[in-house]
């Protein structure tokens with residue numbers, strides 16, 4: 628994977644910064660392409676998650692204490708990569724009283740100070756549904772606030788046992804109510820029906836989400852949930868059309884689409900997309 632110079636450069640920046648990326652941690656199939664294009668999605672708050680989503684390859688366990696120096700290392704890495712648009716995500720930190728909200732805000736501030744021209748897209752967890760934990764991140768006003776709904780509500784108990792569909796919609800609603808451009812993503816191929824997907828799209832619009840991404844679930848290892856179905860590209864096209872019909876300003880849909888895939892282009896699509904009313 629990725630033998631090119633740009634790939635090696637991203638790898639060097641990530642490892643010198645002692646940082647984590649979801650590209651590596653989640654075994655993303657696009658890593659060769661994205662890193663060769665000089666971009667990566669940095670994962671803050673360490674590399675160990677307190678949750679155990681059955682589709683995700685990020686290690687689960689007891690995380691190390693928050694590293695106070697991580698925000699400045701993230702900022703230095705974004706500066707070194709020279710990104711015009713950066714996507715930052717995190718592991719879930721249910722062990723922290725604020726769910727990592729303060730660290731999120733510090734990281735956005737540090738990136739902004741180091742790279743004032745870079746637009747920032749954040750992809751936090753659900754802060755255990757605590758608005759006060761999320762507030763510091765809302766207050767620093769990232770350019771895009773993403774939170775992935777991941778699967779249809781019927782599949783939450785098997786796919787995301789520690790999460791809640793209603794809670795995730797609520798988090799998205801907080802960001803939309805704060806006037807932020809809001810984004811979500813959905814994995815397909817886990818046993819959902821077309822009607823269920825369309826119902827989630829409607830719920831996302833009702834929560835004020837204006838950008839949506841849909842991609843094929845791939846099983847990271849045999850101990851993860853199996854793929855129930857490979858969704859044909861034409862069906863992704865139909866779902867994208869249905870999402871546009873519902874008023875999403877930007878839609879990315881296709882087998883290899885992930886929430887951070889081609890994020891800069893998707894952001895541009897949103898900026899030139901139809902007016903939002905959600």
Ligand code: SF4
Nearest residue numbers: 650655657658661887
């Ligand atoms: S799609 Fe996102 S997670 Fe995957 S390699 Fe690209 S930037 Fe990383």
